[in-house]
Amino acid sequence: MSAPQTPKGPNTRLVHAARRVKGMAKDLVNPPVERASTILFERAEDLYARRPEQRYYGRYGTATQSALCDAISDLEGAAGTVLAPSGLAACTLALSAVSKPGGHMLITDSVYGPTRNFCDQILTSRGLEIEYFDPRAGADLQSQIRDNTCAIFLESPGSLTLEINDLPAIAALAQARGIPTLVDNTWAAGWFLKPLEMGIDYSIQAATKYHTGHSDVLMGAVASRDKAGAELMHQYAFLNGNTVSPDDAYLTLRGMRTMGVRLAHQQQSALRIAQWLSGRDEVMRVLHPALPEHPDHELWKRDFTGASGLFSIVLNPVSPEKVHDFVNALSLFGIGFSWGGFESLVIHCDPQIKRTAGSWDAAGPLVRFSIGLEDADDLIADIEAALAVLK
Ligand SMILES: Cc1ncc(COP(=O)(O)O)c(C=O)c1O
Incomplete structure (x- = not known):
């Protein structure tokens, strides 16, 4: 060849x-x-x-x-x-x-938890000052920059709560x-x-x-x-x-080699499932940046060429036990921390969300889905059956 x-x-x-x-x-x-x-x-x-x-x-x-x-x-x-x-x-x-040494770092408040732990426990012990900022700060981040700011760390979108950073403005x-x-x-x-x-x-x-x-x-x-x-x-x-x-x-x-075709399928399924979930009474908000109602939808449209298979929902307030019942009732979703694989996964997220810049209001329990390569209709049917336990 x-x-x-x-x-x-x-x-x-x-x-x-x-x-x-x-x-x-x-x-x-x-x-x-x-x-x-x-x-x-x-x-x-x-x-x-x-x-x-x-x-x-x-x-x-x-x-x-x-x-x-x-x-x-x-x-x-x-x-x-x-x-x-x-x-x-x-x-x-x-x-x-x-x-x-002696530097100041600005970190998006929606950063992956273990990255945050590294900043708080290791970088601070080396004499750095860590400051978290609202992921939606954009050009307003200017006011938090100091003479000794040595790096700005972003994560876009945040992998639990899906806020988008304004990368061009911050760059x-x-x-x-x-x-x-x-x-x-x-x-x-x-x-x-x-x-x-x-x-x-x-x-x-x-x-x-x-x-x-x-x-x-x-x-x-x-x-x-x-x-x-x-x-x-x-x-x-x-x-x-x-x-x-x-x-x-x-x-x-x-x-x-197959990432493009996998992502095309995962994008399509995740969007369909997110749209379906946004019409459900049990769901208060769907956190998916490709949905027009997402607060950062315009930024997503400007900067991204598509969306992957990871998104979250905020359920209307229910007890932690009910959230566990919902997650346990899903039969096609594995319960596990990672994402991006060929198989669908789910976690409930509230214990994982750590914020100090006031950028998250826990209006209801958060559940995150990683959509795999299964057929979207099957995943929707599975979620629909599991939502019944919230009634
Ligand atoms: C946004 C994000 N960054 C980094 C990581 C860390 O990746 P790894 O599990 O390979 O250490 C994860 C893992 O879940 C993640 O969600």
């Missing part, structure tokens, strides 16, 4: 990105798993020569990890990508790399002051949102979710907008001994 000259469409790019690596057999479709701790050198003189093309230790990755980095860079439009052993590790690696204010911006871009998978094109410096993925797509691999990635950022992340990962297994990198790249 000769390589296509100019693959243009996003699915074509996903299918063809990083398919050939140095030295691989010509008749293989996929870059192979190269397992190595030791890398052998021809001669003693080569050991410390540090030639860019020379690999010298397995911790820095083999062609398998490099292929995944190249594919993610292609997807995100990045100058370079660093892998991390989980999505959380990618967030903490990037935050650590941009942190400065503009940060760039004017030389402050690095980072976004956890897992919801859109680098597929429906291109933060680096909007001036954000680092796009972070829990590739555990849509990239791998099969709920059996943990993987993280930090994609950098420019060479200097890519070098900073590489250096930080290198100095920390950060590494991922080639088997996991292989599975992630394999998953990425």
Whole structure:
């Protein structure tokens, strides 16, 4: 097969990105798993020569990890990508790399809970001051920027409550002051949102979710907008001994080939289910940015090219026991914390929501769905049957 000259469409790019690596057999479709701790050198003189093309230790990755980095860079439009052993590790690696002693960091209030715990427990112990801001602050964030602000961390949309950050507005204010911006871009998978094109410096993925797509691999990635950022992340990962297994990198790249078609199906089903839920008496609000009634719908329309399969609902007030009964009554949804896989999942979320910037009013219990590849009609019938327990 000769390589296509100019693959243009996003699915074509996903299918063809990083398919050939140095030295691989010509008749293989996929870059192979190269397992190595030791890398052998021809001669003693080569050991410390540090030639860019020379690999010298397995911790820095083999062609398998490099292929995944190249594919993610292609997807995100990045100058370079660093892998991390989980999505959380990618967030903490990037935050650590941009942190400065005595610095002040602005973090969106709807950030993933464990990222928040890292900021509150690790970064503060290193002398950083962490301040959370309303995810809907947009250009008003200006008033919270200080002379010592060393980073702004975003997550758009928030993975429980689905607020959208105004990335272009925040990137503009940060760039004017030389402050690095980072976004956890897992919801859109680098597929429906291109933060680096909007001036954000680092796009972070829990590739555990849509990239791998099969709920059996943990993987993280930090994609950098420019060479200097890519070098900073590489250096930080290198100095920390950060590494991922080639088997996991292989599975992630394999998953990425079908991410576009999976997301198309998941987008369509999730939207249909969200629309159906918005007509139900038991449901107070549906938190899905593609619905016109979502408070950030206009921002979503402006910045995103689609919506993934993760959204939440706020139920009309019922007891915690009733919420448990509802979740337990679902038969096609697994009860589990992750999302983005081929199978549908559900969690009730209130215990997970931690806020300090006053950006969430718990008007009723929150339930989050990750819509998989099942038929939407079956999922709707399942939810309808489970809603009956709330009566
Ligand atoms: C928004 C978001 N970011 C990061 C992560 C962390 O990913 P991982 O489970 O791979 O550490 C998650 C996991 O649920 C998440 O929802």
